[in-house]
Amino acid sequence: MSTFQPSFPHQHLLGIEGLKEADISQIIDLADKYVDQNRQTNKKKDLLEGLTQINLFFENSTRTRMSFELAGKRLGADVINMSMSTSSIKKGETLIDTASTLNAMRPDLLVVRHGSAGAVKLLSRKVDCAVINAGDGKHEHPTQALLDALTIRRRKGRLARLTVAICGDVLHSRVARSNIHLLNIMGARVRLIGPPTLIPTGAEKLGTEVFHCMEEGLKGCDIIMMLRLQTERMHGGYFPSISEYFSLYGLDYEKLAHAKDDALILHPGPMNRGVEIDAKVADDLTRSAIQEQVEMGVAVRMACLDLLTRERRGVN
Amino acid sequence: MNEVTLYTNARLLDPESGLDIKGELLTINTEIAALGIKVEAPKNAKIIDLKGNCLCPGLIDMRVFIGIPGEDYKDTIKNTGEAAAAGGVTTVCVQPNSDPIIDSIPHIEYLAIRAKNSLVNFIAMPAVTKQLEGKEISEIGLMSKAGHNFFTDCSSTIENAALMSRIFKYASAFDALIITHLAEPNLSKNGCMNAGDLATRLGLPGIPTAAETIVLERDMRLLKSSNCRYHASQITCADSIKVLKNAKRDGYNVTAGVAVPHISLNEYAIEDYRTFTKISPPLRSEDDRVAVIEALKDGTIDVIVSGHDPEDPETKRVPFEQAESGVIGLETLLNICLEIYHNDSIDLLSILAKMTSNPAKIMGLKSGRLKIGAPADLCVFDLNVPYRIEAEKMISITKNTCFDGRPVQGRVVKTVVGGESVYEYAG
Numbered sequence: 134m135s136t137f138q139p140s141f142p143h144q145h146l147l148g149i150e151g152l153k154e155a156d157i158s159q160i161i162d163l164a165d166k167y168v169d170q171n172r173q174t175n176k177k178k179d180l181l182e183g184l185t186q187i188n189l190f191f192e193n194s195t196r197t198r199m200s201f202e203l204a205g206k207r208l209g210a211d212v213i214n215m216s217m218s219t220s221s222i223k224k225g226e227t228l229i230d231t232a233s234t235l236n237a238m239r240p241d242l243l244v245v246r247h248g249s250a251g252a253v254k255l256l257s258r259k260v261d262c263a264v265i266n267a268g269d270g271k272h273e274h275p276t277q278a279l280l281d282a283l284t285i286r287r288r289k290g291r292l293a294r295l296t297v298a299i300c301g302d303v304l305h306s307r308v309a310r311s312n313i314h315l316l317n318i319m320g321a322r323v324r325l326i327g328p329p330t331l332i333p334t335g336a337e338k339l340g341t342e343v344f345h346c347m348e349e350g351l352k353g354c355d356i357i358m359m360l361r362l363q364t365e366r367m368h369g370g371y372f373p374s375i376s377e378y379f380s381l382y383g384l385d386y387e388k389l390a391h392a393k394d395d396a397l398i399l400h401p402g403p404m405n406r407g408v409e410i411d412a413k414v415a416d417d418l419t420r421s422a423i424q425e426q427v428e429m430g431v432a433v434r435m436a437c438l439d440l441l442t443r444e445r446r447g448v449n
Numbered sequence: 450m451n452e453v454t455l456y457t458n459a460r461l462l463d464p465e466s467g468l469d470i471k472g473e474l475l476t477i478n479t480e481i482a483a484l485g486i487k488v489e490a491p492k493n494a495k496i497i498d499l500k501g502n503c504l505c506p507g508l509i510d511m512r513v514f515i516g517i518p519g520e521d522y523k524d525t526i527k528n529t530g531e532a533a534a535a536g537g538v539t540t541v542c543v544q545p546n547s548d549p550i551i552d553s554i555p556h557i558e559y560l561a562i563r564a565k566n567s568l569v570n571f572i573a574m575p576a577v578t579k580q581l582e583g584k585e586i587s588e589i590g591l592m593s594k595a596g597h598n599f600f601t602d603c604s605s606t607i608e609n610a611a612l613m614s615r616i617f618k619y620a621s622a623f624d625a626l627i628i629t630h631l632a633e634p635n636l637s638k639n640g641c642m643n644a645g646d647l648a649t650r651l652g653l654p655g656i657p658t659a660a661e662t663i664v665l666e667r668d669m670r671l672l673k674s675s676n677c678r679y680h681a682s683q684i685t686c687a688d689s690i691k692v693l694k695n696a697k698r699d700g701y702n703v704t705a706g707v708a709v710p711h712i713s714l715n716e717y718a719i720e721d722y723r724t725f726t727k728i729s730p731p732l733r734s735e736d737d738r739v740a741v742i743e744a745l746k747d748g749t750i751d752v753i754v755s756g757h758d759p760e761d762p763e764t765k766r767v768p769f770e771q772a773e774s775g776v777i778g779l780e781t782l783l784n785i786c787l788e789i790y791h792n793d794s795i796d797l798l799s800i801l802a803k804m805t806s807n808p809a810k811i812m813g814l815k816s817g818r819l820k821i822g823a824p825a826d827l828c829v830f831d832l833n834v835p836y837r838i839e840a841e842k843m844i845s846i847t848k849n850t851c852f853d854g855r856p857v858q859g860r861v862v863k864t865v866v867g868g869e870s871v872y873e874y875a876g
Contacts, residue, residue: 150650229766249768250652251722270770272652307652334655335646 138448141440145257145264148273149314157318161283164429164436168287171207171432181210184241184442188214189231190267191247196402196427197267197277201244204434210242228252232259241442245269263441265434271307277401278311280433282319284426285356288397293320298350298392299341300326301360301382301409304333305367308401309360313339326350327382330371347382351391359384359400359410375408385411389420397422452868453477455490456497459504459829463819464802474504476825479867484819499829502862505801506817507539507826508782509808511574511628511706512682512754514603514775515541517563519548523759524846529779530567532844534872536780537828537861538755539569540816542808544603545576552576552587554595568871569864570816570826574601577616577627583607586616593623599812601628601682604729606664608634610671617668617677626678626811629668631689632730636660641770642731643716651722653769656731658686665689669696669703680811681705684750685730687740694749704811706752707741709778709785710851714738718851724765724772726851728756745803746795751811753803755782759847777845781838781852783830787859797832829863836860 141159143152170176186205190198198214205212217231226234228247235243236259243264245253250270257264268274286292297316303309303325316323317340325336326344336343344350351357362378372378384398398414398421406412415421456474461484463469473488474481483489490496510533516523524532533541543560545551551560557573564571575592577600579585589600600620606629607613620627637660642648644655665681669692672679684690684705696703710728715735718726726732744750755778764773782804790800809817816826840853864872 227763227767247768249770251770252768254722255768270652270768271654310650310652333649334644334657335649338646339650 138443140443140448144441146275146437146441147254147257147264147266149275149278149311149318150273152318154318157279157282157315160279160433160436160440161286163439164279164283164433165287167432167435168429171428176207177209178207179209180439181205181208181442184210184446185239186210186212186242186244186438187235187240188212188244188267189217189235189246190215191217191245191252192268194246194267197246200427200430201265201267201434204431204438205242207431208435208438210438228256229259232256236260236262241445242438265437265441268307271305271310273311274307275311276430276434276437277308278315279437280426280429281312281358281399281401282315283429283433284399284422285397287429288422289355292316294322295355296322296324296353297356297358298324298326298354299358299360300347300350300384302331302362303327303336303360304331305363306360312358313341324350324354328372328378347388348391351388354392354396357384357389357392357396357398359398361401361403362405362409379408383407383409383411384414386414389414396420399423399426402427451477451493453491453494454497454868455488455494456499456504456827458501459499460501461819462503462505462798462801464505464798465806465818465820467798468819469798474819474827476865476868479825481819481821481823481825483821499863503830503832504819505828505830506805506819506823507828507864507866508537508804509540509542509812509814509817510538510755510757510779510782510804511542511752511808511812512544512708512756513541513779514544514546514758516547516759523761526564526567526571528844528846530564530569530571531872532777532779533569534864534866535844535861536755537783537830537864538779539826539828539864539866540572540814541569541779542572542574542812544574544601546581546603550576550580552579552581554588554592557592557595557597569866573597574599574628576600577602578607578612581605583609583612586612586619589620589625590623593625598623599626599628602630604630606630606632606634610667613668614671614674617671617675617679621675621677624678626680628680628682629664630682631661631664631684632656633660633664640731641727642719643733645716645734647716647719651719658688658733658737661686661730662688662692665692669701672701672703676702678702679704680752682754683708683711683730683756684744685711685733685741686737690740690744690749693744697749704751704807705749706754707745707750708754708756709782710756710776711738711741712745712753713785713788714851719769722769724767724769725776725849725853727769727772727774728776728851729774742789742794745789746799751803751807753782753786753800755779759845760849762847762849765849775849776851777843777847777849780843780845781850783828783861784838784857784859785852785855787832788857791858825865825868827865828861829865830859830861832859834858834860
């Protein structure tokens, strides 16, 4: 790694909205280097030695939490995981009290996931350390968008001028929102594909083109981002049946044929096979980068942890 | 022994008669005794020089939540009275959602007893349906005959159209006014801000304007078969205004109100999840806000309310979705409304009418006008003085204002209730 390490111009990473092209490039460039490090036998560095990272998850998560944990450990931080189910929160301590309590323990990094939009931002105002949003309600999930961007850039060489289709349950998806912001900032063209009931109001104003016919929307696409159907957040009446949904919006080879021949498939996971994506397509390593996304996830999170602690580590 | 006061050197503003002159006003005991350019005062009159400030009828606020009894920790009646007085509000219409709920004569009387020594008039606005449950009609007839012929289920919409239809019919027999909250329950459920691209960006569940408009449309349809007096408590969007306009043109007995935040703020005030801007109905788009001002100007909207709703700050120091709705507003009712006078959107008498003579007329109150024999409920304000609103300086205990730090022009300097001075700006 080069000796010159510019600092990151933000105290926290709360969302993609508000970042500049240069900020995003800085994260992805650094993450790219961490990919190489992660592929070596000795993956560990002592960059964050002595620093404490707390992963505070108010919502269940396995992969994102593990990815952050691994990222922190590979950089030498002391990583603590705290799972707070929302019900125990309701019983007593408020979010702000939790924040003050944790802050008193002097962590250097807080990685927070919460079921309510804006909750991570609220918490970030009450602590002195760097805060990374690991997903807040339907609002944002910035590291997911960054890892998607890294995956795309490594495969396609760039993000600008690519046509990216984000497909499925956009309404309930923070991943989609972060990706819409990121892809727009980086100069990609963003399409949304899904039934009108799963496309949020005013989506066009966020810089997207909306399609309700998947075949039409996929035409000429370089990247297909499938989203998980979040049935746990739906209470009736978004679409008639899973089989109708799969038939109209599930990605199979037939629909895939409408995209570019070398179109790349992404999915943030966990996948519902046979609901939003055909199992064979998902496992097709020539088309799908789903496993790669998981690998990029660790690298991107290492880059974020590195960048957000530069100032307190006295690195410039 | 008569209590006689002569207010001199005043700009008298009476929206009902259109009076706007430099003059004097005389009160004897609890009533206005004379007014004009020059008033002949008895020798024993106490003379108060208003130094050219405006003198208008005391404000009537048709939508105030006090949560008392039941939630006395939020604020007290005494303190609410002081806040009202500081805002030039002389009559506070108390919403029925206290504990116990105000839905019968004993509850009305209970509030009257508790509010007896307060600085301003507290009028109970009883519930339309028993326990605010939207299932059975409360004793509208008995309460109307006892002088409380205005009813509201305050923050809930009566979902059952058949019941609503019966309410309109029944109420018409007692010349009762039915005041509605317009929010179709299924469309509003879980929502916490205006539906649209901003809600999408913030990842917050939205409430479409249709939630309001379709209830209003339903009610207009139901009113066709009764002659019930109807008042929509808060109108927030252009579509509803169209419906109202048509209803008024077609001769329906319909009036409508709007809350101050919907006049002065749009949904962008929420940006960064400011829970102090969370209200019900939610702040709408800029186009809707502009439509509301237009409707105030052309008379489609008759009343402005504060929607005063003290909420414990703890219920606001949580993520936006979980935060309680509601903002305080008694102390900022007039000065925020004056914004649209100062920016030439509406003339002074018209804006004052929405807080004085119009609510008085709709509710059948004697106050709200400068007229011989009317109650000496008065508001004196400096029309032009500029300053910033400071939440910390407010009298309301909970301080949950959405206007903290806002620069305004115009300040209440004196409030009189029943001939007695209840507030004096101390500087």
